[in-house]
Amino acid sequence: MKNPAKENVKVLPIKETTEATGINFKQIEEKWQNIWEERKVFAVREESKKKKFYCLEMFPYPSGSGLHMGHAFNYSIGDIYTRFKRMNGFNVLYPMGYDSFGLPAENAAVKAQSHPKIFTEQAIENFVRQQKSLGLSYDWERKLMTHSSEYYRWNQYFFLKFFEKGLVYRKKSPVNYCSKCETVLANEQVHNGKCWRHGDTDIELKQLEQWFIKTTAYAEELLKDIDKLQWPERIKSMQRNWIGKSQGTEILFTINGEKWPIFTTRPDTIFGVTFMVVSAQHPRLMELVTDKEKKEVEKFLKKLKSTKQEDMDLMEKDGVFTGSYAVNPMTKGKIPVYAGNFVVADYGSGMVMAVPAHDQRDYEFAKKYSLPIKQVICGNWPKPVCPVLSEAYVNNGHLVASGEFEGLKNEEAKEKIAADLERLGLGKKVVQYKLRDWLVSRQRYWGTPIPFVYCEKCGVVPVLERDLPIKLPENVKFGQGNPLESNKEFVETKCPQCKGKARRETDTMDTFFDSSWYYLRYCDNKNDKKPFDASKTDYWMPVDQYIGGAEHACMHLIYARFFTKALRDLGFLKFDEPFIKLFNQGMLHGPDGAVMSKSRGNVVLPETISAKYGMDTARLFLVSIASPDKDIEWSDSGIEGSLRFINRVFEYFNGVSVGNSSKRAESKTHKAIKEITQDIETFQYNLAVIKIRALFDALGEEKEINRIELESFLKLLHPICPHITEEFWHRLGNKTLVSLESWPVFDASKIDEKLEQQEQQIENTINDIKNIFKIIREKQGKEPQKAYLYVIPPELKLYKEAEGKLKTNLNVAVEVFANNDPKKHDPENKAGKAKFGKPGIYVV
RNA sequence: GCGGACGUGCCGGAGUGGCCAAACGGAAUGGGUUUAGGCCCCAUUGGCUUAGUGCCUACGCAGGUUCGAAUCCUGUCGUCCGCACCA
Numbered sequence: 001m002k003n004p005a006k007e008n009v010k011v012l013p014i015k016e017t018t019e020a021t022g023i024n025f026k027q028i029e030e031k032w033q034n035i036w037e038e039r040k041v042f043a044v045r046e047e048s049k050k051k052k053f054y055c056l057e058m059f060p061y062p063s064g065s066g067l068h069m070g071h072a073f074n075y076s077i078g079d080i081y082t083r084f085k086r087m088n089g090f091n092v093l094y095p096m097g098y099d100s101f102g103l104p105a106e107n108a109a110v111k112a113q114s115h116p117k118i119f120t121e122q123a124i125e126n127f128v129r130q131q132k133s134l135g136l137s138y139d140w141e142r143k144l145m146t147h148s149s150e151y152y153r154w155n156q157y158f159f160l161k162f163f164e165k166g167l168v169y170r171k172k173s174p175v176n177y178c179s180k181c182e183t184v185l186a187n188e189q190v191h192n193g194k195c196w197r198h199g200d201t202d203i204e205l206k207q208l209e210q211w212f213i214k215t216t217a218y219a220e221e222l223l224k225d226i227d228k229l230q231w232p233e234r235i236k237s238m239q240r241n242w243i244g245k246s247q248g249t250e251i252l253f254t255i256n257g258e259k260w261p262i263f264t265t266r267p268d269t270i271f272g273v274t275f276m277v278v279s280a281q282h283p284r285l286m287e288l289v290t291d292k293e294k295k296e297v298e299k300f301l302k303k304l305k306s307t308k309q310e311d312m313d314l315m316e317k318d319g320v321f322t323g324s325y326a327v328n329p330m331t332k333g334k335i336p337v338y339a340g341n342f343v344v345a346d347y348g349s350g351m352v353m354a355v356p357a358h359d360q361r362d363y364e365f366a367k368k369y370s371l372p373i374k375q376v377i378c379g380n381w382p383k384p385v386c387p388v389l390s391e392a393y394v395n396n397g398h399l400v401a402s403g404e405f406e407g408l409k410n411e412e413a414k415e416k417i418a419a420d421l422e423r424l425g426l427g428k429k430v431v432q433y434k435l436r437d438w439l440v441s442r443q444r445y446w447g448t449p450i451p452f453v454y455c456e457k458c459g460v461v462p463v464l465e466r467d468l469p470i471k472l473p474e475n476v477k478f479g480q481g482n483p484l485e486s487n488k489e490f491v492e493t494k495c496p497q498c499k500g501k502a503r504r505e506t507d508t509m510d511t512f513f514d515s516s517w518y519y520l521r522y523c524d525n526k527n528d529k530k531p532f533d534a535s536k537t538d539y540w541m542p543v544d545q546y547i548g549g550a551e552h553a554c555m556h557l558i559y560a561r562f563f564t565k566a567l568r569d570l571g572f573l574k575f576d577e578p579f580i581k582l583f584n585q586g587m588l589h590g591p592d593g594a595v596m597s598k599s600r601g602n603v604v605l606p607e608t609i610s611a612k613y614g615m616d617t618a619r620l621f622l623v624s625i626a627s628p629d630k631d632i633e634w635s636d637s638g639i640e641g642s643l644r645f646i647n648r649v650f651e652y653f654n655g656v657s658v659g660n661s662s663k664r665a666e667s668k669t670h671k672a673i674k675e676i677t678q679d680i681e682t683f684q685y686n687l688a689v690i691k692i693r694a695l696f697d698a699l700g701e702e703k704e705i706n707r708i709e710l711e712s713f714l715k716l717l718h719p720i721c722p723h724i725t726e727e728f729w730h731r732l733g734n735k736t737l738v739s740l741e742s743w744p745v746f747d748a749s750k751i752d753e754k755l756e757q758q759e760q761q762i763e764n765t766i767n768d769i770k771n772i773f774k775i776i777r778e779k780q781g782k783e784p785q786k787a788y789l790y791v792i793p794p795e796l797k798l799y800k801e802a803e804g805k806l807k808t809n810l811n812v813a814v815e816v817f818a819n820n821d822p823k824k825h826d827p828e829n830k831a832g833k834a835k836f837g838k839p840g841i842y843v844v
Numbered sequence: 845g846c847g848g849a850c851g852u853g854c855c856g857g858a859g860u861g862g863c864c865a866a867a868c869g870g871a872a873u874g875g876g877u878u879u880a881g882g883c884c885c886c887a888u889u890g891g892c893u894u895a896g897u898g899c900c901u902a903c904g905c906a907g908g909u910u911c912g913a914a915u916c917c918u919g920u921c922g923u924c925c926g927c928a929c930c931a
Contacts, residue, residue, distance in 0.1 A: 192928090234849065237848055238847085238848085238925095238926055238927075244927095244930065248931080263930090263931070315929095341929090342931095344930055346930095348930070353931080354931085359931065360845095434930060624868085625870095626856065631924095633856080637870060638870060686868090686869095687858075687868095690857095690867075693868065757863090764897085770887085771897095772896050773895095811887090830895085833896085833897075835897070
């Protein structure tokens with residue numbers, strides 16, 4: 001495009017001022033927020049010629065305390081990306097919703113003598129209002145709230161579908177119970193033996209019959225597909241760890257005539273087994289305890305129970321003899337069975353074969369109880385010398401004292417022994433996962449009712465699909481236990497099968513069930529016939545860019561992946577993974593360095609900041625501190641720096657002369673476009689900001705500037721500062737919205753690298769002269785008045801042109817000569833020092 | 845113990861084989877402007893040296909690869925995060 005002749009675009013000066021800044025940010029922000037909303041600027045449809053892009057932030061739990069700057073930081077990261085993608089020609093889905101069921105609302109409501117529904121809906125209203133004031137470009141038409149029956153009816157629907165498919169079951173087993181939450185919890189919600197919400201509350205194990213979802217059915221696929229994901233390595237490794245696959249052998253040991261399985265990764269050490277250890281929490285432990293040992297075992301269990309979780313970790317290995325003996329299937333030898341505190345009950349079979357010579361834990365236990373230690377693998381072969389071990393020998397080697405397997409390398413022996421056991425029907429190769437099935441029932445009110453009834457005749461019966469939703473009754477009494485239990489109207493029902501008397505399930509679903517598929521509902525959030533129309537999810541899904549915190553690595557992100565796979569197998573979806581890319585944002589810390597939170601009292605509120613500095617300034621500041629995946633700290637002086645920049649931008653646009661751009665301005669602009677595009681694409685917003693600032697400084701040095709460059713600058717700044725750029729876009733006389741404009745495209749031919757080099761050269765000269773000034777001031781006590789430069793003739797033009805810049809930078813008169821100019825003023829013959837790229841300098 | 849990330853001026857952070865260490869922002873000090881300034885503008889902020897084009901030191905520490913290393917490799921120390929008696 002050609003540069004139009006000088007046009008007289010009037011940039012209206014800004015009259016409105018506020019005390020702190022001279023700019024009425026609030027007015028500008030509200031103006032554009034209203035326009036965006038009224039014109040539904042960010043609403044999207046599936047019918048589009050553009051390529052789709054689904055950008056999603058983990059939806060928030062709407063807490064009563066509202067948003068602080070930390071939230072603003074999180075959402076800005078997504079909004080910047082979304083605005084960038086939108087301008088780059090994508091049909092962008094960027095929705096927002098609320099994970100509005102859950103315990104905190106229930107607790108808060110009870111405490112405030114209110115109702116969770118009222119409480120929650122107020123909180124949501126507040127969230128929406130605050131989020132709108134941050135300038136976030138959500139498609140608000142697609143808002144969803146998990147506590148509305150229009151949403152949770154589909155939770156119930158999926159629950160039934162999973163049941164049909166055998167993915168939902170009830171089972172009595174030891175489950176985790178938090179006394180503060182007054183409910184059971186999933187494995188994923190237990191962190192270091194404590195409740196994930198109550199770091200000070202130990203989890204109790206209770207034997208209860210509960211609802212489970214068979215996440216383990218997908219363990220292998222969940223593990224395997226991690227490789228496909230473009231997620232942070234850290235999160236991927238956490239998930240691999242959580243799923244915890246290990247390959248080993250299940251071996252049957254005979255105890256009291258009955259076969260008991262154990263899991264081991266070291267079948268090669270079977271000839272070294274000198275005792276067995278069963279977990280103290282093993283449900284069938286007492287079957288192994290003889291009458292003679294009963295007292296001792298009970299004493300041991302009692303002691304264990306009274307041990308606090310924090311001491312548990314430090315506790316040394318402890319155990320007690322059960323009185324029973326096991327028979328080693330290989331050696332037929334008799335070995336004692338102990339109950340021990342260090343064996344995990346719900347991994348493998350809760351019992352292990354102990355090989356003290358080759359396992360450090362077993363070694364310690366054997367030492368403590370003077371049990372025999374028998375070495376069966378030696379490193380030094382072919383002359384095995386087995387010294388007295390001071391610790392377990394865990395390296396590879398050759399088998400000794402192992403019957404027919406004598407002399408084999410232990411890695412080979414693993415295979416051979418496993419095969420032999422399998423042939424004899426005494427074992428088999430198995431794969432073990434640490435991942436457990438998902439315990440989804442909760443003994444709490446504020447959640448999705450589980451759609452089942454208990455019939456005296458028919459037992460546990462699923463509700464009919466046509467009876468959904470099973471609505472959560474609103475009129476309930478809080479105070480003692482689950483309010484659903486005391487609600488007769490809810491509990492008393494008829495069996496869908498025999499029409500006889502039945503009792504409704506009063507447990508509700510873990511709210512992670514709600515958040516496991518919300519990204520699908522956004523695609524079709526108003527559908528009242530089905531959870532979503534496949535044509536819509538086919539179009540939008542999978543999520544191209546997911547954004548959220550790392551704390552969900554082993555909770556939400558696992559459940560959501562499971563859900564996607566399960567729904568795929570139920571025919572709802574055609575893809576395997578919900579979130580292609582994941583970005584983990586850092587945390588905003590308060591000015592005191594601690595994570596920003598209300599309880600710590602270090603929150604900075606967006607309202608305050610917006611009024612004083614403007615939301616755009618705040619957004620600019622937040623993303624300029626560091627890469628957005630790092631933790632950052634709020635600082636008042638830091639935002640002042642961003643404000644200085646924004647102020648300069650205002651002044652610039654108020655006074656800019658629109659005309660022709662120099663080659664330099666064009667070059668600078670195109671170089672900036674190239675680099676900033678790359679930076680935003682890769683979430684390096686801090687680098688983008690640096691380059692935006694540099695471009696602005698460069699443009700500021702120009703006498704006049706073309707509209708094209710001016711507009712490009714606004715576009716580059718727009719994702720980060722949407723309001724003021726919209727304002728200036730408008731003041732430049734545009735009728736469109738910059739929000740919907742297209743991103744500038746760089747033209748490599750306009751980038752003049754030589755010019756960049758020349759500018760660098762002038763910079764260097766300025767630094768040289770400044771250095772001389774410094775020396776003159778310090779050594780001679782003189783104030784420099786004038787600088788003479790002697791340049792080699794080919795550089796004369798460059799330096800002549802830079803004279804103005806030199807003067808402003810040095811604040812003294814500057815005169816430039818060619819070093820061969822006979823008429824030059826050069827009393828000390830400094831012209832002789834002139835070199836290529838370095839002029840001679842004389843200062844008076 | 846295992847796994848992941850990281851270590852650069854006073855601070856936040858750029859730089860990820862040579863152009864080039866310290867961009868950019870903050871802070872501090874000095875100066876200018878101002879009735880005044882907490883606004884704005886300018887200068888200085890590892891050391892030495894000299895009227896400059898230089899040298900030294902310096903990218904946690906120690907080695908190595910290379911003509912050349914903040915950048916690659918090995919070891920080591922330290923910080924942060926996650927998992928943790930998983931047999």
